[in-house]
Amino acid sequence: MHLAAHFPGVNSTTVWSDPRSGSQIDFASFEYLARTAERGKFDFFFLAEGLRLREYDGRVHDLDVVGRPESLTVLNALAAVTDRLGLAATVNATFNEPYELARRLATLDHLSGGRAAWNVVTSSDAFTGENFRRGGFLDRSDRYTRAAEFVSTARELWDSWTPDGMPRPVAHHGTHFDVSGEFTVPRSPQGHPVVIQAGDSDEGREFAASAADVIFTRHGTLEAGRAFWADVKGRLATYGRGPDDLKIMPGVTVVVADTDAEAQQYAAEIRRLQVSPQNAILTLEQVWGRDLSGYDPDGPFPDIDPEPDSGFAQGRVRVADPFAVAAKWRALSEEKGLSIRETVIESATRQSFVGSPETVAAGLTAFVDQKAADGFILVPHLTPGGLDDFVDRVVPLLQERGAFRSEYTGSTLRAHLGLAEPVWKG
Amino acid sequence: MTTGRPLHLAAEIGGPPRYEPDHYLGLARLAEGGALDYVTLGDSFARPGPDALSVLARIAPVTDRIGLVPTVDTTHTEPFHVSSAVATLDWVSRGRAGWTADVSTTEAVARLFGRRTTAPAEALWREAGEAADAGARLWDSWEDDAEIRDTATGRFIDRKKVHHIDFEGEAFSVRGPAIVPRPPQGRPVTVIDGTTAPARAVAARHADVVHIRATSPEQAAAARADVHRLAAAHGRSARELRVLVALAVDLGDAETAPEPGLESGPPLAGHGTYFRGGPVDLAELISQWYRAGAADGFHLTPITPARDLERIVNGTVALLQHRSLFRTFHPGHTLREHLGLARPASRYALARTAGERR
Numbered sequence A: 001m002h003l004a005a006h007f008p009g010v011n012s013t014t015v016w017s018d019p020r021s022g023s024q025i026d027f028a029s030f031e032y033l034a035r036t037a038e039r040g041k042f043d044f045f046f047l048a049e050g051l052r053l054r055e056y057d058g059r060v061h062d063l064d065v066v067g068r069p070e071s072l073t074v075l076n077a078l079a080a081v082t083d084r085l086g087l088a089a090t091v092n093a094t095f096n097e098p099y100e101l102a103r104r105l106a107t108l109d110h111l112s113g114g115r116a117a118w119n120v121v122t123s124s125d126a127f128t129g130e131n132f133r134r135g136g137f138l139d140r141s142d143r144y145t146r147a148a149e150f151v152s153t154a155r156e157l158w159d160s161w162t163p164d165g166m167p168r169p170v171a172h173h174g175t176h177f178d179v180s181g182e183f184t185v186p187r188s189p190q191g192h193p194v195v196i197q198a199g200d201s202d203e204g205r206e207f208a209a210s211a212a213d214v215i216f217t218r219h220g221t222l223e224a225g226r227a228f229w230a231d232v233k234g235r236l237a238t239y240g241r242g243p244d245d246l247k248i249m250p251g252v253t254v255v256v257a258d259t260d261a262e263a264q265q266y267a268a269e270i271r272r273l274q275v276s277p278q279n280a281i282l283t284l285e286q287v288w289g290r291d292l293s294g295y296d297p298d299g300p301f302p303d304i305d306p307e308p309d310s311g312f313a314q315g316r317v318r319v320a321d322p323f324a325v326a327a328k329w330r331a332l333s334e335e336k337g338l339s340i341r342e343t344v345i346e347s348a349t350r351q352s353f354v355g356s357p358e359t360v361a362a363g364l365t366a367f368v369d370q371k372a373a374d375g376f377i378l379v380p381h382l383t384p385g386g387l388d389d390f391v392d393r394v395v396p397l398l399q400e401r402g403a404f405r406s407e408y409t410g411s412t413l414r415a416h417l418g419l420a421e422p423v424w425k426g
Numbered sequence B: 001m002t003t004g005r006p007l008h009l010a011a012e013i014g015g016p017p018r019y020e021p022d023h024y025l026g027l028a029r030l031a032e033g034g035a036l037d038y039v040t041l042g043d044s045f046a047r048p049g050p051d052a053l054s055v056l057a058r059i060a061p062v063t064d065r066i067g068l069v070p071t072v073d074t075t076h077t078e079p080f081h082v083s084s085a086v087a088t089l090d091w092v093s094r095g096r097a098g099w100t101a102d103v104s105t106t107e108a109v110a111r112l113f114g115r116r117t118t119a120p121a122e123a124l125w126r127e128a129g130e131a132a133d134a135g136a137r138l139w140d141s142w143e144d145d146a147e148i149r150d151t152a153t154g155r156f157i158d159r160k161k162v163h164h165i166d167f168e169g170e171a172f173s174v175r176g177p178a179i180v181p182r183p184p185q186g187r188p189v190t191v192i193d194g195t196t197a198p199a200r201a202v203a204a205r206h207a208d209v210v211h212i213r214a215t216s217p218e219q220a221a222a223a224r225a226d227v228h229r230l231a232a233a234h235g236r237s238a239r240e241l242r243v244l245v246a247l248a249v250d251l252g253d254a255e256t257a258p259e260p261g262l263e264s265g266p267p268l269a270g271h272g273t274y275f276r277g278g279p280v281d282l283a284e285l286i287s288q289w290y291r292a293g294a295a296d297g298f299h300l301t302p303i304t305p306a307r308d309l310e311r312i313v314n315g316t317v318a319l320l321q322h323r324s325l326f327r328t329f330h331p332g333h334t335l336r337e338h339l340g341l342a343r344p345a346s347r348y349a350l351a352r353t354a355g356e357r358r
Helices: A027-039 A071-079 A098-111 A140-158 A202-211 A222-235 A260-274 A277-288 A322-336 A340-348 A357-369 A388-400 A413-417 B021-033 B052-062 B079-092 B107-113 B121-140 B197-206 B217-233 B279-291 B305-322 B335-339 B347-357
Strands: A002-006 A044-047 A086-092 A116-121 A170-173 A178-181 A194-198 A214-217 A247-252 A254-256 A353-355 A375-378 B008-012 B038-041 B067-073 B098-102 B147-150 B155-157 B189-193 B209-212 B242-250 B261-263 B273-276 B297-302
Touching: A002 A027, A002 A247, A027 A044, A027 A071, A027 A388, A044 A071, A071 A086, A071 A098, A071 B052, A071 B079, A086 A098, A086 A194, A086 A413, A098 A116, A098 A140, A098 B052, A098 B107, A116 A140, A140 A170, A140 A178, A140 A202, A178 B107, A194 A202, A194 A413, A202 A214, A202 A222, A222 A247, A222 A357, A254 A260, A254 A357, A254 A388, A260 A340, A260 A353, A277 A322, A277 A340, A322 A340, A353 A357, A357 A375, A357 A388, B008 B242, B008 B305, B021 B038, B021 B052, B021 B305, B038 B052, B052 B067, B052 B079, B067 B079, B067 B189, B067 B335, B079 B098, B079 B121, B098 B121, B121 B189, B121 B197, B121 B347, B189 B197, B189 B335, B197 B209, B197 B217, B209 B217, B217 B242, B217 B279, B242 B305, B279 B297, B279 B305, B297 B305
Parallel strands: A002 A044, A002 A375, A044 A086, A086 A116, A116 A194, A194 A214, A214 A247, A247 A375, A254 A353, B008 B038, B008 B297, B038 B067, B067 B098, B098 B189, B189 B209, B209 B242, B242 B273, B242 B297
Antiparallel strands: A170 A178, B147 B155, B261 B273
16 A cells, blocks of 8 residues: 655635644745654655635635645755655646656655656646746647657757766757756656656646656545546556556545544534535635625525636636536525525535544555555645554554554655656666 | 855865766755855756755755755746746745746757857847846735635635736746745745856846855956946845855865965856965955955865865864854844845735725
8 A cells, every 4th residue: 555645725625623633835844744644654745736726706715724835845844854765746748848757856856865756737728827938828739748758858958878877969849848958967766757647637647647656636435546547557558658657645534532432423523614604605605606605504505506617717627517516515505504605514514534643544455455446645634643543553553464564665656656667768 | 254144155066977866965964054144056958857846855854954056047948937946945934935047059959959049248148137027926916915715705815916927028928816826935045147148137136145256356346336336226235135255166175275366267166256265265265255355255166075175164164254254153044134135025915005004
């Protein structure tokens, strides 16, 4: 089993109102969580990225954690205070250039002794584009062709030094990039930093099958996980790759307590804290695409229709079919007699693994044994202590069962993940 | 002491390309032991070696007081990314970050990116100035007390204190606000080498520290006065700027070389005037120039970092400390404190409170 830690920050699962919630920006928080993950022998530490603050109706969103550092800079600093932990940065392939990013990633790999990973994401968002020279945005299909060419260009640069340390010129003339000259960083300890792809779309799965070492997914149930596994692993052969060449790691939340009943109770409390009265209305506004601030979060659902494409909620994941979601929520509310806030809690939040340490360990192990995942990216709800219980109480059980390593056996992230060093294609 | 102003000293730790962090950490700790204001790490996309900002981030948590100033290209980078990375360097170093803004003038570097050809130096420096301006606005875009964590109203930030910058330049535009909350120094320190005229114009307007080149104290004093004059045209006072003489130094093998002095030729283009001599001779030169009021300090580039930096710290700096010309410890924690530069208030906070008072 592979385990990774997501730094909790800018998302709706982080509970900042808890008195134990610390800074999302001071380096001490990153150091604490990374050291905890390394104490737990995790494969890697994972940072998300932000390129534009989320907005509602032209105003900066103020109800969740706002603000975070730039990933690669934090990870280089973390390399100084950790020894083995992999260090994964989310970096957008739409608003960066291959030469610069390949150089920064190769640098991180050198400076960390072979622990760098790049989570490739793309954007089709003109809203985000307003912070960049490129301006504009790419449509969905171009996003992935650009991302694929971005990754292959980076790999040409990483491969451009011969194994005996001589630079050779690169000449890439493609649809999206035209890069020629000499790369200034020798081949790094991992050959190529580990490439992670996030996202569940068909294009994303195909891209992952062709180019990624790890796919960061979301699927709630064992059945969904098994289906995803079969689909994604089945795509690998087309690219001459084996099933072990791509690790499937869903993002999960875990709630641990002494007993299953206590854990369920704690999980319900967390869900309530994740959905403040203000956040309940805002979640609704995201679906309805209009101002619902006049509604009582503890009252019944609005009887007006959504207004899709109003541009009301920018910088957020779009709701694919607002009418269907609205209808489902209304039905749920009527059936169970739930208020707006209770309905949002019931339908929009869910912890993946809840229970005693034994229950959680068994649940995680079942996912791996039944080919629904190769491992997990844990998304704690608290900064920076949100991993303490898991590392102190669940990891030892996984180790006892032989489901998870007791010591690191290698020094690079590729070694932790059981991935071969890429063959040099000079 | 004739000036009453503290002397500032900084050193470059680059050299032949190295990829092990301990190499850079050793040099930075050496400089830190000498209580230097900051170390620089030069960079360009065509220079063999690791990314400079990443290297200084790597050593930030394992150093305490020394300022960390990587060179950052403004020609082929995104100003938004640059401002985020420099602000993050300030967070991970707890207030010790700066950056040397520089431009890429060669076609060779342009071809590594393949999205634009090179442009005249004037245009590139105008763009660098815009990048510095946009960066400073982004660093100001979060007021210091924007994060409120008000559980009663469910608000994490006070959105009145987080501002769009709506920067429209010739070369790019940035809507803002920053993703990174305002860094510990308010604004990390901006350094620009003001040797050429287009760079000096931008430095006088946007830099906190300007490096100049000179072969005599008179020449240095004239360059410093020129920087001050240009800065004044932008409403800036000399108190807001530090002007440091850039010197490449070769301290050789002997304690005192037979013929110490400055060379007029440029054996190390880009690193300032070339000094050859012993550590005592260098201390003598620094004392004389400084007492003559020629500069606020010196930025020294050892031609062989491991050898010469050790001599600078244990020879030259020790002597300057003995003469009470240079401090023996860092009295503050941040680079701005070392440089005696005030922590700037956010321009948006000032504008907002002025608006509220009206």
